[in-house]
Each structure stands twice: as C-alpha cells, then as structure tokens.
Amino acid sequence: MANDLTGKKVAFLGAGKMGGIILQALLNNGLLSAKSTCATVAHEERAKALSAKLNVKVGTNNVKAAQGADIIVIGVKPQVVEDVIREISEHITPKQMIVSVAASVPTAMIEKNLPPNVPVIRAMPNTPCLLGVGMTAVCKGKHANAEHVALTCHMFDVVGRTVVVDEKHMDAVTALSASGPAYIYIILESLAEAGVKVGLPRDIATLLAAQTTLGAAKVVLETGDHPALLKDAVTTPAGCTIDAIMELEEGKLRVTLIKAVVKAAQRAKELAYG
Numbered sequence: 001m002a003n004d005l006t007g008k009k010v011a012f013l014g015a016g017k018m019g020g021i022i023l024q025a026l027l028n029n030g031l032l033s034a035k036s037t038c039a040t041v042a043h044e045e046r047a048k049a050l051s052a053k054l055n056v057k058v059g060t061n062n063v064k065a066a067q068g069a070d071i072i073v074i075g076v077k078p079q080v081v082e083d084v085i086r087e088i089s090e091h092i093t094p095k096q097m098i099v100s101v102a103a104s105v106p107t108a109m110i111e112k113n114l115p116p117n118v119p120v121i122r123a124m125p126n127t128p129c130l131l132g133v134g135m136t137a138v139c140k141g142k143h144a145n146a147e148h149v150a151l152t153c154h155m156f157d158v159v160g161r162t163v164v165v166d167e168k169h170m171d172a173v174t175a176l177s178a179s180g181p182a183y184i185y186i187i188l189e190s191l192a193e194a195g196v197k198v199g200l201p202r203d204i205a206t207l208l209a210a211q212t213t214l215g216a217a218k219v220v221l222e223t224g225d226h227p228a229l230l231k232d233a234v235t236t237p238a239g240c241t242i243d244a245i246m247e248l249e250e251g252k253l254r255v256t257l258i259k260a261v262v263k264a265a266q267r268a269k270e271l272a273y274g
C-alpha cells in the first residue's frame with residue numbers, strides 16, 4: 001500500500017460529525033476524488049442530505065460501501081464499532097486497511113472480529129480538524145506496518161497536526177486533545193465573561209480571549225519553550241498578572257484541569273464496553 005491516496009478507494013462507515021469533517025477535508029483538498037469515495041450513515045434521510053452536500057455516494061449499507069475499498073474509515077460511536085466490524089468482516093481482506101477514529105475501542109477488539117492479518121489503525125482526531133488546525137494521534141494494531149501508519153498520517157495531516165503514539169496512550173490522548181477543545185471553549189467563554197465584567201463589549205472580549213489563546217498556543221508550538229517560562233515573561237514583579245495568577249492558584253485552576261483530564265481518561269477506558 002503506497003504512501004499516497006491517489007486512486008485509492010475510501011469508504012467512511014459512520015460519516016457523522018467527525019467522519020464527515022475528515023471526509024469533507026480530504027475531498028476539499030483533492031486528496032480523494034468524489035468518484036472513489038463513499039460513505040454510510042444510519043438514517044436514509046441523513047444519507048440523502050450528506051450525499052447532496054458532498055456530492056459523493058452515501059448510503060446505509062456498510063457491506064456494499066466496504067467491498068472493494070482500499071481504506072475503510074470507521075466513524076461510528078464506540079459502542080457500535082464491534083457490530084459494524086462484524087457486519088463487514090467476511091468481505092474484508094488483508095489488502096484493505098481499517099482506520100478507526102472511535103474513542104476507547106482497542107485495535108485488538110477490531111482485529112478479533114476480522115479475518116487474520118487485516119491491518120488496523122486507530123486515529124484520534126479532534127473537532128478543530130474542521131478548519132485544518134486539528135490534532136490527531138495515530139497508533140497501529142498488530143498487523144499494520146509503517147506504510148499503513150504513514151498513509152494514515154498523510155490523511156490526517158490534511159486536517160492539522162499528526163503524532164504517532166503507542167496504543168497504550170490512546171485513552172490519554174482522547175482525554176487531552178480529543179476532549180480538549182471543550183475545555184478550551186469553557187476557558188474562552190469564561191475569559192470573555194471576565195472581559196464583559198471589566199467593561200468590554202462582548203464581541204471585543206471574545207476576540208481578545210480567542211486571539212490570545214491562539215497566540216499563546218502558537219508561541220508554545222513554535223518556540224518549544226516551556227509554558228512556565230513563557231508565563232514568567234508575562235509576569236512583571238508586583239505587576240497585575242501576578243495578582244491574577246494568585247487568584248487562579250487559589251481557585252485551583254491547575255489541579256482542576258489535571259483532574260478533568262484524568263477523569264476523561266478513565267471514562268475513555270470504558271466507552272467501548274457500553
């Protein structure tokens with residue numbers, strides 16, 4: 001399987017929010033052609049609407065979609081993954097590759113429901129993939145090789161950054177970067193409220209909060225500097241930032257964020273099992 005999507009047939013089984021984002025991005029970027037791409041959802045009306053929107057074949061028959069596809073992306077909810085894999089299993093061969101974006105579902109759980117030697121990859125993207133600024137972690141199952149990993153990274157590079165991890169880290173990734181946008185939106189919403197409290201119009205407060213978050217994240221990514229050092233550079237002795245930091249420490253922002261990620265990681269271990 002060459003590290004190139006040209007001419008590859010790709011089937012998205014469960015093109016909901018996340019599957020739909022990846023599918024649309026790959027079409028928009030010309031990595032996939034509408035002709036060689038198809039998708040499934042659970043409901044006929046959704047299939048019709050999605051097909052009209054993306055101009056690709058969308059149906060509700062997983063077996064039909066999976067047959068003859070080079071890459072099968074599984075985008076259904078974690079509790080549905082095993083059913084979908086069992087449904088398509090007898091039509092799958094080791095020449096195909098399965099890429100699951102489902103949280104929590106181990107590659108071994110997928111592999112055990114497939115014929116021997118079918119390569120399985122797990123990918124954990126996040127919703128900012130919608131604008132090409134997503135974060136996706138990728139790991140491989142027992143029968144996948146470096147080429148399968150490279151091809152998967154190539155797919156997800158289109159929608160942001162990609163990192164390869166050991167499968168043992170996938171629940172932690174789910175808790176940090178896949179759920180992470182929700183934490184950041186709460187922080188942004190709170191900062192915007194704070195701006196309103198100190199007299200700013202709401203639209204300006206939201207802009208200041210969002211651009212500041214983006215800017216701080218960009219500095220961390222581009223300098224590679226430790227966030228604590230960057231924070232120190234903003235914190236003038238006896239200035240106003242240190243007063244704000246004291247409030248954050250008293251409100252236990254750090255430990256609250258740590259505990260939130262720990263809880264989400266624990267839940268990520270359970271999701272596949274109902």
Ligand SMILES: NC(=O)c1ccc[n+]([C@@H]2O[C@H](COP(=O)([O-])OP(=O)(O)OC[C@H]3O[C@@H](n4cnc5c(N)ncnc54)[C@H](OP(=O)(O)O)[C@@H]3O)[C@@H](O)[C@H]2O)c1
Binds near residue numbers: 044
């Ligand atoms: N949302 C995120 O931020 C995020 C991030 C990383 C990973 N994920 C993973 O992505 C997966 C989907 O999450 P989501 O948020 O995109 O959920 P979603 O919007 O509910 O998408 C699930 C899709 O699966 C379809 N579906 C259900 N049963 C099916 C079946 N038997 N065969 C084919 N399609 C079926 C649904 O069809 P209908 O539309 O007709 O109901 C829907 O389009 C989950 O496993 C989740 O862990 C999500």
